[in-house]
Amino acid sequence: MNPRQVYLVAGLLAAIGLGLFLYKYLVLGFPLTPTTRSEVWNIEARLVFDGTGSPVKLNLLLPQSSDRFRILDENFLTRGYGLTTGPREDGNREATWSIRSAKGRQVLYYRALIARRPAAQRAARTTPPPAPAEVRLHGPELEAARALVAAARAHSADVDTLVSALIVRLNQTRPDHNTALLLGPHPSALAKWERAVDVLALAGVPARIVQGIRLEGQRRDTGLIHWLSAYDGKRWRSFDPGSGRPVIPAAYFPWAYGSAPLAQLTGAARLRVTLSVARDVEAGIRVATTPGAASYSRLLDFSLFSLPIETQTVYRVALMIPLGAFVLVVLRNLVGIRTFGTFMPVLIALAFRETQLLWGLLLFAIVVALGLSVRFYLERLHLLLVPRLASVLIVVVLLMAVISVVSHKLGIERGLSVALFPMVIMTMTIERMSIVWDERGPKDALMQSAGSFLAAAIAYLVMFRPELEHLAFVFPELLLLVLAATLLFGRYSGYRLTELRRFRALAKEGP
Amino acid sequence: MHIAARLARAGVMGINRRNAEFTLRYNRRDRYPLVDDKLKTKRLAEQAGLCVPELYEVVEIEHQIKGIHERLARYPDFVVKPAGGSGGDGIVVITGRMKDHYRKASGAILTREELDYHLLNILNGMFSLGGYRDHALIEYRVKSDPVFGEISFQGVPDIRIVVLLGVPVMAMVRLPTRASDGKANLHQGAIGTGVDMATGRTLSAVWRNTVLDEHPDTGNAVTGVRIPQWDRLLHLAARACDLTGLGYVGVDFVLDREHGPMILELNARPGLNIQIANRAGLLPRLRAVEEHRAHLADLDARIEFAKRRFAAPTS
Incomplete structure (x- = not known):
């Protein structure tokens, strides 16, 4: 075998990897760091109710694309229900699920993928003026509203400032006489903005309530929030419900307009609506990159982004394993650290992902130490090898359960994550360690476990840097570079760092 | 550097x-x-006429442990080693006997049951590379x-x-x-x-x-x-x-x-x-x-x- 072949293959792999990477980065504009992603969110409405056997109809108001957000994709989980979607008279979009008969617990889903439009793309679209608002106030309320409008008008120049002034008044902690009369005691946010719509109608300004949700990280059950939107003669403007300024917080996503309930159910009981939000970082790439380029989209069709979200999550982790393996190559062949099992530290590092490093090391040390003492006791029982291994495995699992319960009782939630440790690997570690302990002495055993721990810690630190995780997922071709480097290490025949120490007596001699 | x-x-x-x-x-x-596999090495060397420590017994399955003490009775001393062991792991040197017990090179006493257990561990691959099933050799103890x-x-x-x-x-x-x-x-x-x-x-x-x-x-x-x-x-x-x-x-x-x-x-x-x-x-x-x-x-x-x-x- 020509040793140059290795260099050739490594060079070829590196060239392919680097070429693909540069093409995706320079030509297609894939983002290098996680922060340059545009924002894409998965929103979900989960509708649960109890069927009684009679025909069921369920209406759900649906979000629409606006000047601030774009709906990229949406889907419905219908499970045998008939489904229609369409516009409503009040300007909302609506989905209607219907079925002849439903019995027992029913669960329906609506899911959408939405993207925030970049500020530059937010065209100031003018919308046609809505129908003139009708005044629904009577008697003393009408008088109070008139006084409020007069006061707000006196402190404003246009629609924006009028609405702002009104919101400020309605938000006062100690409302004046007129405001108190209008709002009544302890008004809900919804009631408050309903009143604001009425007052603005009196002033000749069309206004409506917006029901929405807050786009924040990962929320399993996010509540509805309400704010006010008013027509200023050209388009609808939203107002910050707190400060009253005509700027809406970026995280506020409008779901529906008006005060109609989000979901309405007939023919069944106990409707529960859960809204949840999850940031979708992967799909963010799709939006961040230049749309329209055909080659690009075809590349994406065959990339990891074409996989379902759950599978993508698996690959986010799986793609870091080669990096961990490479770290082990370096640690073992260049540094010369001794570990239990070749890739065991990588598996431990994977577990550290959930536990964090310090807790991971601590929990791992505790489980191994306890397991080892049990193993030493089992030794005295003279068990056969496989039953003994199985016993240690059972003890390890029980130990982990006990650690979880105890740490939960003590309020140390991190302790729960011990459940994620690879139990079989730990069992083998304990077995290997006890043999080394018996045959070579505790010093050797502790040295090797220290080496394993060190390797696991280093592998963890390298594998779970968010920047590297992002790079490996968006540019998996970079792993070809890792492969090339690994191949080159396969031909490394120089000294290991630990050998410099081992053979140091030999270096002292000679000239 | x-x-x-x-x-x-x-x-x-x-x-x-x-x-x-x-x-x-x-x-x-x-x-x-x-x-x-030390057994293969031994047979190969024997065939070529090279001198190796005489093989007394080979234990390949658990069943053969039965009666091993009687079969070993005629040897005053012997060495037990795993055929697939490395680095000297699993080797037990028996230098003599004390009633029914064995005396190890270090002077420590080994009961018959402990020797049986050690043989079982060898068979189960405790000392072999990769934990594969192994067999145990019992052979002549070299006198320095x-x-x-x-x-x-x-x-x-x-x-x-x-x-x-x-x-x-x-x-x-x-x-x-x-x-x-x-x-x-x-x-x-x-x-x-x-x-x-x-x-x-x-x-x-x-x-x-x-x-x-x-x-x-x-x-x-x-x-x-x-x-x-x-x-x-x-x-x-x-x-x-x-x-x-x-x-x-x-x-x-x-x-x-x-x-x-x-x-x-x-x-x-x-x-x-x-x-x-x-x-x-x-x-x-x-x-x-x-x-x-x-x-x-x-x-x-x-x-x-x-x-x-x-x-x-x-x-």
């Missing part, structure tokens, strides 16, 4: 180089079982040649000769100490002494990275001891290497008081501590063999080459 440069100048070989340029290049995978009696503590010293392509390259004697618990492993505290390839005389000794001339336990000089039948050892080592078809091996001998040199085991991945014991690097010698091997026709020429080229510098 200058340490690495000095080591390179001294021709010291690291593990990476040994694996990449010697074991991977000269040792064919399909030949490994011949040396990894008196030449080493004064310079070893308990245990039996062994002689390691590294052979490349049938040419002996470097040798060392490993002397057990009290610290090594009678075991002949350098990292466990045994003394390693280099050997002059030309004469079989021991050179300076290394114990835990310090150079010494006397045995720490017996106080006798360990340097300048002449290994008896040195030429025969060199021949045996070269022939064992030819026999296995492996290009780069370490051959371990013991010198028995009655039977003379015996092959204990062969190693397809010989360790690198031999360099420390000899205070010399392996690489220049290995390169010399690679360069001249084509011209060395027969066994005698190879031995002659080794004795001439790898002789210790006369001081």
Whole structure:
């Protein structure tokens, strides 16, 4: 075998990897760091109710694309229900699920993928003026509203400032006489903005309530929030419900307009609506990159982004394993650290992902130490090898359960994550360690476990840097570079760092 | 970094180089079982007429443990070892009996049940590479040649000769100490002494990275001891290497008081501590063999080459 072949293959792999990477980065504009992603969110409405056997109809108001957000994709989980979607008279979009008969617990889903439009793309679209608002106030309320409008008008120049002034008044902690009369005691946010719509109608300004949700990280059950939107003669403007300024917080996503309930159910009981939000970082790439380029989209069709979200999550982790393996190559062949099992530290590092490093090391040390003492006791029982291994495995699992319960009782939630440790690997570690302990002495055993721990810690630190995780997922071709480097290490025949120490007596001699 | 440069100048070989340029290049995978399984090595050596410790019993399945004590009754002493073990793991030396019990080399007592249990562990692969099923060998216990009696503590010293392509390259004697618990492993505290390839005389000794001339336990000089039948050892080592078809091996001998040199085991991945014991690097010698091997026709020429080229510098 020509040793140059290795260099050739490594060079070829590196060239392919680097070429693909540069093409995706320079030509297609894939983002290098996680922060340059545009924002894409998965929103979900989960509708649960109890069927009684009679025909069921369920209406759900649906979000629409606006000047601030774009709906990229949406889907419905219908499970045998008939489904229609369409516009409503009040300007909302609506989905209607219907079925002849439903019995027992029913669960329906609506899911959408939405993207925030970049500020530059937010065209100031003018919308046609809505129908003139009708005044629904009577008697003393009408008088109070008139006084409020007069006061707000006196402190404003246009629609924006009028609405702002009104919101400020309605938000006062100690409302004046007129405001108190209008709002009544302890008004809900919804009631408050309903009143604001009425007052603005009196002033000749069309206004409506917006029901929405807050786009924040990962929320399993996010509540509805309400704010006010008013027509200023050209388009609808939203107002910050707190400060009253005509700027809406970026995280506020409008779901529906008006005060109609989000979901309405007939023919069944106990409707529960859960809204949840999850940031979708992967799909963010799709939006961040230049749309329209055909080659690009075809590349994406065959990339990891074409996989379902759950599978993508698996690959986010799986793609870091080669990096961990490479770290082990370096640690073992260049540094010369001794570990239990070749890739065991990588598996431990994977577990550290959930536990964090310090807790991971601590929990791992505790489980191994306890397991080892049990193993030493089992030794005295003279068990056969496989039953003994199985016993240690059972003890390890029980130990982990006990650690979880105890740490939960003590309020140390991190302790729960011990459940994620690879139990079989730990069992083998304990077995290997006890043999080394018996045959070579505790010093050797502790040295090797220290080496394993060190390797696991280093592998963890390298594998779970968010920047590297992002790079490996968006540019998996970079792993070809890792492969090339690994191949080159396969031909490394120089000294290991630990050998410099081992053979140091030999270096002292000679000239 | 200058340490690495000095080591390179001294021709010291690291593990990476040994694996990449010697074991991977000269040792064919399909030949490994011949040396990894001590039973196969033993049979091979016996067929070729090389002297090995006599095999008393082989235990391959649990059933054979039954009655083992009766079958062993006629041997006053013996050694139990896993056929697939490495680095001396799992070896138990029985030096005598006390009623129904056995006495280990260290003086500790082993009950019959404990010996049975140890055999079971061996069968279940506790000491084999990768945990595969293994078998246990029970064989003749070597009685150390008196030449080493004064310079070893308990245990039996062994002689390691590294052979490349049938040419002996470097040798060392490993002397057990009290610290090594009678075991002949350098990292466990045994003394390693280099050997002059030309004469079989021991050179300076290394114990835990310090150079010494006397045995720490017996106080006798360990340097300048002449290994008896040195030429025969060199021949045996070269022939064992030819026999296995492996290009780069370490051959371990013991010198028995009655039977003379015996092959204990062969190693397809010989360790690198031999360099420390000899205070010399392996690489220049290995390169010399690679360069001249084509011209060395027969066994005698190879031995002659080794004795001439790898002789210790006369001081």
